[in-house]
Amino acid sequence: MARKERKGRKVRKEAPGLGRTLLTPEGISLSIAIASRGARFGALLLDLFFIGLLITVVSVSLLFMAGGAASIERTLSSGTTSGYALQFLLVVWLIVLFLFRNAYFLFFELGPRGATPGKRINGLRIAARDGGRLTPEMVIARNLLRDIELFLPIVFVASAGAESGLAWLAATAWFLIFMLFPLFNRDGLRAGDVIAGSWVVQAPRPKLARALSVEAPAEAASTAATSEGPKYRFGEDELAVYGEYELQALERVLRDKRAKAIEPVYHTISDKIGRSDGWGDERAFLEAYYTQLRARLEAGLRMGVRKADKNTEETR
Amino acid sequence: MSGSVQDNGQAASALGAIESAALRSDRFRLEREADWQRLEAIVRKMEKGRLRKVSDEDLLALPGLYRAAASGLSVARETSLDAATVAYLETLVQRAWFVVYGPRTSLAGWLRSFFAGGWSAAVRAIGADVAACFAILVAAVAAGWLLVANDPEWYFALVGREMAGPRVPGATPEMLRATLFDNADQNGLSVFAAQLFSNNAQVSILAFALGFAFGIPSVLLLVQNLALLGAMLWLYSGAGLTLDFAGWIAVHGTTEIFAILLSAAAGLHIGRTLAFPGPRPLLSAAAAAGQRAAVVMVGVVLMLVIAALLEGFARQLVDTTLGRFSIGGFMLVVWCAYFFAFPGTRRWREERAGEGGLR
Numbered sequence: 249m250a251r252k253e254r255k256g257r258k259v260r261k262e263a264p265g266l267g268r269t270l271l272t273p274e275g276i277s278l279s280i281a282i283a284s285r286g287a288r289f290g291a292l293l294l295d296l297f298f299i300g301l302l303i304t305v306v307s308v309s310l311l312f313m314a315g316g317a318a319s320i321e322r323t324l325s326s327g328t329t330s331g332y333a334l335q336f337l338l339v340v341w342l343i344v345l346f347l348f349r350n351a352y353f354l355f356f357e358l359g360p361r362g363a364t365p366g367k368r369i370n371g372l373r374i375a376a377r378d379g380g381r382l383t384p385e386m387v388i389a390r391n392l393l394r395d396i397e398l399f400l401p402i403v404f405v406a407s408a409g410a411e412s413g414l415a416w417l418a419a420t421a422w423f424l425i426f427m428l429f430p431l432f433n434r435d436g437l438r439a440g441d442v443i444a445g446s447w448v449v450q451a452p453r454p455k456l457a458r459a460l461s462v463e464a465p466a467e468a469a470s471t472a473a474t475s476e477g478p479k480y481r482f483g484e485d486e487l488a489v490y491g492e493y494e495l496q497a498l499e500r501v502l503r504d505k506r507a508k509a510i511e512p513v514y515h516t517i518s519d520k521i522g523r524s525d526g527w528g529d530e531r532a533f534l535e536a537y538y539t540q541l542r543a544r545l546e547a548g549l550r551m552g553v554r555k556a557d558k559n560t561e562e563t564r
Numbered sequence: 565m566s567g568s569v570q571d572n573g574q575a576a577s578a579l580g581a582i583e584s585a586a587l588r589s590d591r592f593r594l595e596r597e598a599d600w601q602r603l604e605a606i607v608r609k610m611e612k613g614r615l616r617k618v619s620d621e622d623l624l625a626l627p628g629l630y631r632a633a634a635s636g637l638s639v640a641r642e643t644s645l646d647a648a649t650v651a652y653l654e655t656l657v658q659r660a661w662f663v664v665y666g667p668r669t670s671l672a673g674w675l676r677s678f679f680a681g682g683w684s685a686a687v688r689a690i691g692a693d694v695a696a697c698f699a700i701l702v703a704a705v706a707a708g709w710l711l712v713a714n715d716p717e718w719y720f721a722l723v724g725r726e727m728a729g730p731r732v733p734g735a736t737p738e739m740l741r742a743t744l745f746d747n748a749d750q751n752g753l754s755v756f757a758a759q760l761f762s763n764n765a766q767v768s769i770l771a772f773a774l775g776f777a778f779g780i781p782s783v784l785l786l787v788q789n790l791a792l793l794g795a796m797l798w799l800y801s802g803a804g805l806t807l808d809f810a811g812w813i814a815v816h817g818t819t820e821i822f823a824i825l826l827s828a829a830a831g832l833h834i835g836r837t838l839a840f841p842g843p844r845p846l847l848s849a850a851a852a853a854g855q856r857a858a859v860v861m862v863g864v865v866l867m868l869v870i871a872a873l874l875e876g877f878a879r880q881l882v883d884t885t886l887g888r889f890s891i892g893g894f895m896l897v898v899w900c901a902y903f904f905a906f907p908g909t910r911r912w913r914e915e916r917a918g919e920g921g922l923r
Contacts, residue, residue, distance in 0.1 A: 272634065272661055272665070273665075274631060274634055274635075276634040276635070276637060276638055276657065277638075278654070278657060278658050278661060279654060279658075280658060335755050338755045338758070339755055339757075339758040342755070342758040342759060342761075342762055343758055343761075343762070345762070346761075346762040346765065350769075354671075355671070357667075358667050358671055358674075359613075359667070360610060360613060360615060360663075360666055360667065361611070361613060361666075362662070362666050362667060373662065375662065375665075376665070377847070377851070378848070378851075379665075380665060381665045381666075381667075382665065382666055382667050383667070383855065384667060384671070384674045385855035385856075385858050385859055386851075386855055386858075387667065388858040388859070388861070388862060389854040389855055389857065389858035392769055392772060392773060392858060392861055393773045393776065395766070395769050395770065395773050396770065396773040396774060396776070397773075400770065439776050442847065442850055442851070442854075443776065443834060443850055443851065443853075443854030443857075443858075444851060444854050444855065444858070445847070445848065445850075445851025445852070445854065445855065446851075451662070452655045452658050452659050452662075492645055495645055496645070496647045499646075499647055499648070500647075503648070542645050542646070543588075545645050546588060546643060546644065546645055549642065549643050549645070550643060
């Protein structure tokens, strides 16, 4: 008993990984995957690169408008019209610096896609941890904390310098505490996520969606064909051998376009149930078996009967 | 709709497929597949940011289609062993959920509700913290004054030699007076104002964000800034310039100090919630407090913009103590009235009541 419990706990501990279950307001549980820490770090680096690029472009173009760095000092204090124009450019630059640092993340995460360009490239997005709507308040809160997590410590470390001893040590410790924060909780939350009630999850790739739309007509046709006059009929005891696990394995084989796997699977099944009348017509045989096995298992499901795999008994 | 032959033909063949499908779960899927595909098409357009290409009809149908797909998913999980359908629905529902529950309001729309009552409501919601920070503020000014009054050496510890400039203990009243008036010909005012703003905004964001450390650094930051004010107040009152100095500060101070007070209160609110989350789970209590404080912080940044403009322009242009007091006093009245007497526009209150009913 004790051993069984320990085993159970171990399984639970391993199971989380990146997968999480999220309850939507309608009460539907969604299985989502939280973002891996590596992907988030990569997204952050990308975003910082973009910000740096934008700031450089704006600075250079403003400098160009101002007509070179050398004359700035002179013109600025001259009190002439060009002096005022230059002042204006300087004001624009100061505000742009502030905006890029703080509003870049806000702007993109408030958009309909809920992700900065860096996150989008890495297939990530922000979501509310409680399954509800992602509100602007959440986005603002999580990004205001970015200042103490990232920008301030970097400035600190850079300005203190290694020779200043204690101050540098303190700044580095501060930096590390916040940078390593996501490593020490299950969901990879950074301090901003804790405050905002948000988390970063993997945006589903639309790739999976193809499976049905491509496969559907073929399968519909095949089920239609078998219902007209099933070539192969299987008895109750022949179908009772396998469970859900084998059914899904068989589905994967049938969906696989390559015919290689069909034959060994046919042999395994025909040996197990002791029939060999599908020789030379393996695919049709397996499709018929699949359909009838699924019909049997699904009928069982409606009565609350499950058979997980061939090794277990039916459970009620 | 108009009974086109093609539509009818498709519908007939679909019906035929549904009837001839052997499995109940296949019939289930075939019956709903068209809706799922419609939902997928809408979601795909919205994911690509082509919101304008989605027709009004589709936009209205979206929530219904999403709910139908979601309930289809939970039925399929219980009754269908078709792994591909379940996997397809899992992804589809998740993508639709992101779209349906993604950020809905635009920044402009959010700002509108922010001014219409969201901001003042958030300030009132952290009212206890604002009151506590106000008490700390008064104590810090008094402490700064008393420290310097006892030992003028404290002045440099609090203000710093660089910042003090000519404002040092022992300076003549004339020199001190000169720092308060007749600076209208100063150049580079707008640059100065912009610098002030970004510096102050940084300090206040820091005060808010450090609330994460149980609010203690936020309070310390408030104490440090206000003790400095107390020390300078002592200096000017020694020269008989108390009122003039107060006027000089009041122009922008009623706005700026208010903003710093609010950011410290926002930090304290978060820190307090983290230390004492109450009956709710820590994470959800922290999230609620953080969202409330974030609204306050957006307001703080706006107040600092106004403060910088007042400091950069109004103070230099208005050179009399009375004029300065009336500007500062007016701003104080406006802020207090907005925060503590403005319940929000009627439309905003109705909207909020609607949201409250849904949650």
